[in-house]
Amino acid sequence: MSAAGGTFRQPEGQHPLPLHGPRFDADPQATYEKLRATGPIAPVELAPGVYAQLTTTYEAAQHLLTNTPRLFVRDPKRWDALREGSIPPDSPVLMMIQDRPNALWTDGAVHERYRSAIADSLQKVDTLALTRTVTQIADGLIDAFADRGTCDLVADFTALLPMQTMFGLCGCPADIGGRIVGALIKLFDTAQDAYAANAELERACLELVLRKRADPGNDVISRMIRHRAELSNEEMVQQIILVIGAGTEPLTNLIGNALKLLIADDRYAGTVAGGVRTISEALHAVLWDDPPMANYSPLYALRPMQYRGVQLEPGIPILVSFAAANTDPVFRTPAPEQRAGNHAHLAFSAGAHACPAKSLAVHIAQTAIERVLDRLPELTLDCRPEELTRRPGTFHSGWTSLPVTFPPVTVPHSEEAAWTPQPDPQPAPSGSTPPAAISTPKPPTSAPRGRPHWLNSLARWWRGQ
Structure with a gap:
């Protein structure tokens, strides 16, 4: 060549x-x-x-x-x-x-330095609190369309839940988060304006780094900043792109691909509710047959x-x-x-560059899918399976939309504020004390309605593709 x-x-x-x-x-x-x-x-x-x-x-x-190497x-x-x-x-x-100077594109000692900062920071995520947070986010998203009896599970759920979850883990404000994910979507879909999208992505991530240096918290990004690797601002920007990129778009595809299997594939449809198959089986079938990357x-x-x-x-x-x-x-x-x-x-790669967060990804996906199936047990695909279209792009595998219908569910109105990203809880004072939730959990029927405005805008953007 x-x-x-x-x-x-x-x-x-x-x-x-x-x-x-x-x-x-x-x-x-x-x-x-x-x-x-x-x-x-x-x-x-x-x-x-x-x-x-x-x-x-x-x-x-x-x-x-x-x-x-x-x-x-x-x-x-x-x-x-x-x-x-x-x-x-x-x-x-x-x-x-x-x-890019991050853990994905480097080898040897440099790779180990970057990877240790990411892996050590993710390892401290409280999975019990993460479950409660994902449940709350999922319920809030479902509440927004439950009474309609119809929705697009990609635009209304799978494209949004990983973003909100990652922003909570990273302590990322919604205004910066919206810019980060909007740019990432264009990169994964290999859009023609990818150069401008990448520039915007790096600007938004630098703003996040500067905010966290000025006001650190108990979140993944703050832990990376404090890590012994002593990452520079530029290095932090590139690790954030990797962490949020790997934790949003692939997870969107994983959840969407599994929901499509559970709703539309005769081998799985209805089998979870009947106890024949588990959500874990469906997820691993997707990781085998239709991996998100x-x-x-x-x-x-x-x-x-x-x-x-x-x-x-x-x-x-x-x-x-x-x-x-x-x-x-x-x-x-x-x-x-x-x-x-x-x-x-x-599906999660192998060797020195295997994904360090595969257990967290599966945990988030399983929790999210459980909420959908628990809240909307009679989901039906609102088109023929062959009418579904795949997202464009060389690198990933997912669906542009998953239109479904279901019996409408009445959701009592709540005056509570909409969910906003929160950092991990502070460690419990003793091993016998349950860890605090990232945010106060509440019953599914009282989850907050509505979404931050940037999420609604992003959902409209998705529908327009």
Whole structure:
């Protein structure tokens, strides 16, 4: 591969399949099957004129992830196209895999320093308080549409709950939070204005860092600032982008994909209420069959090498396809029930860069789904399943909308203030004292109605896509 005419030229003698566009968005698995037929690592087009390689099998994905940094590294500065300046600065793909000084794109001691600040800060999250907070947020969102008998579970629930939850964990004010997530959505959907979105994202995160330095609390961001890693403002900005990015958009997709399975798939619909299957089973079925991050974690070979007959060059990014790995027919068992308790999927990556918050993500998703099914037990998809459309984008997998109907539920009006982000509670004075809730819990029927104005605006933005 080489640069020519200001673009990254198509590899000679190859015709990479695109990981973008209406055909890919409509049926990603069809593309993975075609790529798998060409080899365990195949050439792909990430965006018009932007080429890379993609793992197509479980074995290849595991090989790359578990041999980092011995054979492969994360540093995007090794990308030939980036060094040659042949990718436009406003490329939506560039915004997602460009060099950033955070735990995702670094290796060795630098990676360990960044990762320890994130992992240590997340490890101190009080899961009991988190359950109460997610329950309260979920109930508040459900209350806003419960009496209508209809809603779009993406716009009205799954796109909003992870944001509010992350802002609570991070002690992030709603005004900054709205700007952060609005920009992240554009980056994940590989929007054409990604360059401007990335600039706005970094400005908003810097404002959050400066506020937390001036007025720290007992939240994830404040703990990262106080961490022994002594992160600079720029480093803090990039860790926040990683933490909030990983904790919102993928979690939106995970919850939405699981709800779609529970509502519309004959193997699961109605089985949770009847005690046949559990929400945990549905979540792990999604992590196997439709992981929220489909293709990501680009790696670079340290030297020219071959993998099962495929030539790998140091300057070419190799993306890991979690979606192709988990659905590899050579590896997977045919039926979901045969995978019960099998967590060998790669939805949370593996190796040195495996997600440090996977248990928190599953906990939040399960709590949120429980509230939906408890509050609205007779959910029905308000269209044929084949009419649902996937969100556009190379990197993630989710639904643009999940329209549902249900028997309307009357929600008593509450005069209490709407939920606002709160930090983690202060540690309990003793092991026998229950931890305080992030915010005062209340019965589901009295959860606050309405949402902060920026959330309503964001929901309208979603409906307009």
